[in-house]
Amino acid sequence: MVSQTERDEMTWYECEHCGLMFDDESDADQHERNCDSEEPSYIQ
Numbered sequence: 001m002v003s004q005t006e007r008d009e010m011t012w013y014e015c016e017h018c019g020l021m022f023d024d025e026s027d028a029d030q031h032e033r034n035c036d037s038e039e040p041s042y043i044q
């Protein structure tokens, strides 16, 4: 599921799998469905 964050008075949509940010929710949604990253990058 895409998470929503606000930065610089803009709303960004972040892929929860790889952390990639998009300024368009449908782009983020489409990416996330095709994202092949199984683990979030912030887990170390």
Ligand SMILES: [Zn+2]
Binding pocket: 015, 016, 017, 018, 019, 020, 031, 032, 035, 036, 037
């Ligand atoms: Zn991703």
